[in-house]
Amino acid sequence: MTRFHAPDPFDSRGWRNRSFVVVFGHHTFAGRAFDVGLIVAIMASVAVALADSIAPVHARYGRLFYALEWGFTLMFTAEYLFRLMIVRHPVRYARSFYGVIDLLALLPTYLSLLVPGAHYLAVLRVLRILRIFEVLHLRRYTRATSILLDSLQNSWRKILVFLLAMLAIVTIFGAVIFLVEGPENGFTSIPLSMYWALVSVSTVGFGDLAPATPLGRMVASVLILIGYGIIAVPTGIYTAELATSLRTRRDARTCEACGLVGHEPDAGHCRRCGHALPEAGG
């Protein structure tokens, strides 16, 4: 990902290039130190937001937390501007996945000047920690992540169809339970009843609302059975895609002698004819 932001390669001794290696790179000592320091700072700033939300702690350390939060925010703002400055294509960085998250993580504190309480959204900074996989050179993790995301990408269309069908179920059952139970049992409107239907069909079942009449309980039973039947669907979609992903990642090579495809990743010879296989690419 960092390769898209490489600064001028012909000026490798300039301060921008040297800064780039530290801020965006993970291979030098200074680069790793910067990464670790950044992640510690992010974690600390999230911890401040969490602690500040606890009333007794806020009462005691509120002013300290306020100062800390602005300190972190100004620091991260400086870091963000610095990244924009040293990168070769600032717009491309600003629009990349990490660039957007870096910006989003800054806004809540500034927003809190206008909207009190907005600074709690500074917990969005947790998303910056996802960078940890890149920092720690955990190639196997990024490979695992990419398999997961590939499968999600292949199956999102089916999952969207499924979610729309579920929205229809929730709307219809919400209206039916509203008619059957009515406001006297807590189902005061169809939107509220739809919330109940969603909570039920997804097997969450808070129990803040529950049918109290025999007929309402029969409706709930039918809804639960439907939910029980269709909870299989997203799992099935995703599992089938993932199984395909895992299989096709193994099956890239073709035997040059007999044309068999579908070799295991450690195979050096075709299992049908014994001819030597090309090297596994990855």
Place this chain on the structure above:
Amino acid sequence: MTRFHAPDPFDSRGWRNRSFVVVFGHHTFAGRAFDVGLIVAIMASVAVALADSIAPVHARYGRLFYALEWGFTLMFTAEYLFRLMIVRHPVRYARSFYGVIDLLALLPTYLSLLVPGAHYLAVLRVLRILRIFEVLHLRRYTRATSILLDSLQNSWRKILVFLLAMLAIVTIFGAVIFLVEGPENGFTSIPLSMYWALVSVSTVGFGDLAPATPLGRMVASVLILIGYGIIAVPTGIYTAELATSLRTRRDARTCEACGLVGHEPDAGHCRRCGHALPEAGG
């Protein structure tokens, strides 16, 4: 689906044919405008039903909503009659999936003249929105939908067997918990206890009813373990079917001798007639 309703093909300039292209077709500008307008109207009518069910909103805008609802209903009635009129085989349309839904979506408002409150069931109109997949030419969505439905169709027999087994479990545990806990802990009858057993075995767990005696809790634990063990069953059924669907769909080659499609990726010969197949493309 629309091909079943094509009007007289030899009279392509008659008003029925021109109307058909607009009302049932999705390829002309007028046809797409009609589709979009219809979907907007459906969404608006569902939104009216939802908003009307909220007591304070109803108190304020109830008369407006009443007028709007009848307006939508009359409009959709006219549309339904018009569809019947311009289609070549009205009965075939009326009995098709969309035809039945179009009719069902009209009835609640008329029914509310006899049964107060029935007009809330006008939310059934959400089902008409499923047409959106056809409107937007989302062939990939309809393909995704058809894979999902194929797998459901292949596995519904197994799921039915499973549901009957679960009904037996729910009945037996309902009777046992009724005996163990009894009316003094809220389990006032076996049907109510069966409702609790279903809520528990499906992992919904509202908590409006919960066992209060040690023995009742042991019964509940056994029931939960059973539920935990068998929640795997519908998922397993569906996933296995879906994986088979995805696998058998993968190959696009056609046998030149007998025309069979759907060969396995490593097939060199047609499995029906034995004729050599073209190379697998990808």
Place this chain on the structure above:
Amino acid sequence: MTRFHAPDPFDSRGWRNRSFVVVFGHHTFAGRAFDVGLIVAIMASVAVALADSIAPVHARYGRLFYALEWGFTLMFTAEYLFRLMIVRHPVRYARSFYGVIDLLALLPTYLSLLVPGAHYLAVLRVLRILRIFEVLHLRRYTRATSILLDSLQNSWRKILVFLLAMLAIVTIFGAVIFLVEGPENGFTSIPLSMYWALVSVSTVGFGDLAPATPLGRMVASVLILIGYGIIAVPTGIYTAELATSLRTRRDARTCEACGLVGHEPDAGHCRRCGHALPEAGG
């Protein structure tokens, strides 16, 4: 299943043989009439037990229900004794799956003479309805059932290992939450806390017990994450077995020319060499 109970085949006109065809067979008109009548009687007797458990209904029709229940019980007792009489190997029938269920379904009513309330267990009769699959000649259902049961049989060992592991988790977390929350928050003993842990780890979550201290909530969070991670295990076990079952049912044949195994069920020719395949067996 009925073949194990065939009476004397050399006396095909004797009353035992004729009765056997009616009571155990499903192919003659009289046999089917007997089956349908039996299933209706079973359903009616279960419905009586359910209705009798509702206090207001019991108050009004209790005496009628009492008479009906004894009527059904005596009738089913006569049927059971008659089955024992006409079958060739009474002991073998009595120890078969259906024989045990037929007996179990009788006992609760007699038991209620000693233990009041036991007659509600007459709902065990629902298990007799499973016979419906045999009655209706639903071969495809019994095939679906046998696939499901085969997979369960293959995977029960793994599921047992899994359940023992879960028991250990539940015991340990039950002790920890008992120490952390204690009786003042409702966790009055370790067995009760184990019940809470099971309800939580299985994602049922009644909410009759819930941690109230920050530390207890952290323990609960860890337990939920574990539960979320391992809910995959039984599903995975069962799905993998079922997928194998479905696959191996298709893959029985071997090509006589090149030895390839793993043909699709409708294949007439080997997909590798094109040689004709033997007929698919089943």
Place this chain on the structure above:
Amino acid sequence: MTRFHAPDPFDSRGWRNRSFVVVFGHHTFAGRAFDVGLIVAIMASVAVALADSIAPVHARYGRLFYALEWGFTLMFTAEYLFRLMIVRHPVRYARSFYGVIDLLALLPTYLSLLVPGAHYLAVLRVLRILRIFEVLHLRRYTRATSILLDSLQNSWRKILVFLLAMLAIVTIFGAVIFLVEGPENGFTSIPLSMYWALVSVSTVGFGDLAPATPLGRMVASVLILIGYGIIAVPTGIYTAELATSLRTRRDARTCEACGLVGHEPDAGHCRRCGHALPEAGG
């Protein structure tokens, strides 16, 4: 596992060797008797801890339980020291899976001298019962266990990525619901709200906390839909790995040239060296 701890093989008649066969072995009569006695003692000591935690039982039998618990602990301590003494490599045993558990199971009672209540953690002894699989020669169980653990080991990296993503979701939704609902509806801090978000997204849904405002319910609905969508992920990961495990384990043939085991069922040649394989047996 026991093979790592074999004592001096050249002194097979010494007391250490004879004790080793009894304490670590499962093949002699004395060895099996020791195993069974040990498991009974473990179960009894766990049962004592469970019973002692019930207040009325504790009031009555507390002193007896106290004596029993110390009795069990001293006995298990003696057993642990004896194991260390007779094993060839005491450190290797002490650091093995069973060695660590054997030690952990002792500590709580001693710890209770310092920290009152810690003796309830003696339920950790349930983990020692896992040894039962080895005792009963249940090779098929250990094989089942090893398949389950292999799949977990192959998929833990993906599951860790997934858990980190879920932590981010829980943190962000916790902050949002805290802002929307606030302390007046019970959401008194972000950490508490994160606990609620975890309980909701995992479909546990205790209901001790539940949103009470329309906006909060919309946030909850989005969170539930996300949870419903991603509950598929760990199941999918694990199922796909398990299916691969089951598939790759199926073939028992060994290459005569290079000794590689684990060939695909249709392989005719070793995939490592290309040597012809023996016919697949079954």
